[in-house]
Amino acid sequence: MNDSPAPPKLKVAVWKFASCDGCQLSLLDCEDELLPVAETIEIAHFLEASRAVAPGPYDLSLVEGSITTPQDVERIRELRAQSKLLVTIGACASAGGIQALKNFARVEDYLRVVYATPEYVETLATSEPISAHVRVDFELQGCPIDKGQLLEIVLAYANGREPRVPRHCVCVECKRAGQVCVMVASGTPCLGPVTQAGCGALCPRWSRGCYGCFGPMPGANAEGLDERLAMLGSDPRERRRLFSTFYANAPAFRDRHAQGRADEESS
């Protein structure tokens, strides 16, 4: 390696749509790793870190936030065209986020409650993931994302390899850590069996049920879990609320709270 020229740095841009900024903060949160990372990549556009911005095209765009306005729709298409790789970071960009709760209500009702002069607000009726509008190369899950996984994404692309991010559920993290199952041992409702790993089983390790902030794992059998929770005595309202948080708009969870609402109305 020493006798070959250094490879060109990966040109990275960070973009924000409808979101809380927490996921892009994860990049700044890489305190110990930040300097070595900065040597591996060129940060061309990251307003949270620097006003200095470089024009595109970009090797890797990290996109935070969901699509909620007509302007967002235009901007994400532009960014896609400027980006060799586009990776969504977080629940908002990957599934619509908590703000996607408006997808299951009348947006006019919310506007009237929240804003003094709702006529100034131009918004879509839905909050949608980036993938509803453009091709996405990788969706990094979490609310917020795990900084270790973010580093893995950046390093993988900087080294020209596929990112290695687990697709199994939180239970595997619990069991590897020797954590006692809160659902089996205490009857605590837990979304761990259907939620993608990445958090290190944070909540179960504090004897709490998982609330699914990394979203459904691929192939999640949320219906099977929902039925079991009902058997354990969880009422339709509790189950509906369990599935309608940060990943309320992810299909596996969306089906469950839609079903829960129907059950509540019929009971």
Add this chain to the structure above:
Amino acid sequence: MGTQKSGTPGRGDGRRVDPPDVPGGAPASLLEPAAVGDLLRILREQGYRTIGPTLQDEAIVYDEIEGLGDLPAGLTDRQQPGEYRIEERSDDALFGYNLGPRSWKQYFFPPSLRLFAARRAGRGFEIEPPDADPPALALIGIRPCEIAGLDVQARVFTGGGHVDPWFAAARERAFLVAVQCAQAAATCFCGSMSTGPRAERGFDLALTELLDEGEHRFLVEPGSARGREVLAVLHPTPAGPAERARAEAATRRAESQLSRSVDGEGLPELLEAALEHPRWAEVAERCLSCANCTMVCPTCFCHTVEEVNDLSGERTERWRRWDSCFSGEHAYIHGGDLRPSTRGRYRQWLTHKFGTWHAQFGSSGCVGCGRCIAWCPVGIDVTEELAALRVGSDRAETAETEEAT
């Protein structure tokens, strides 16, 4: 605590476990409950890390214990498919529980193990020495089915041409203090797997807790020379026929409480013929593909190997971690996942565990501990699934026979 001393017992003596002196147990003796504390102290003085049952987060799990006070005195567990609860006993039994979620495999086949590290050196790389050797462990309270589980994994990790060095060293150094079962959980089915509720071999010492009519003593049987040496230091009193009879009664009580069973008759052939059975699709509707059954199973050994490199790319570590046939990544090969459906994954697990394991390792992969039943978050019961597969297959066989005649 738990530091490795030089002259670790068991190291390099080339002996795993002595055969028992007499079938049915060597001359038995008696110990008071306080002597269990002395036993822990002696084993620790000899350099063993003492691992045993202790209450943690609403369950009795195996972890490092230092003395009598760490044991779950007066506690037991009640288990059902998908349910585990701690309950109080009416006595002060030290080993009056059944099984918890952690099996002993965590010490022989650790959930995460660094295999080695490598550092870039010019155009090549240099391997850094592997991690320290496994510690010498004293397993306090290993149950008969768990000894069988350890044997099954020993055949997997050390029985073939490629011996796993960690497992082999950890197993050779381990000192096994078995506790014979005097009760059974509703999820236990060791009887039909011929692994319990009593162990005749495979331990250094075996304890039977005698609790009837206000008595609280332990009947002790040595199973190896090491066991006899340690026992001698405890100055036990000889056991008479009455105590032996009470120990046998405890075993019979556990046997009588076994409520689940697996019919092993022709099971591998039956499973091989049942690959298209409709039951697989039915169980897949309930199964979450969450891998809990495989994580708590004392014999499941699937793992993944990962390279973890540092930011500079100058150093990399190779880690082995528990994986599962229920995870999508485990069956991912170039271009896709070869077992994308839960139906296919459950079938793979069950047919391997109870069927093809025989051809691969010469025994069943199941020891009947029932952990997969209790710790399945939706309470899927392997004994029920196997029975359902048998009924359907019998019917299919009968139909074929009828057609043929």
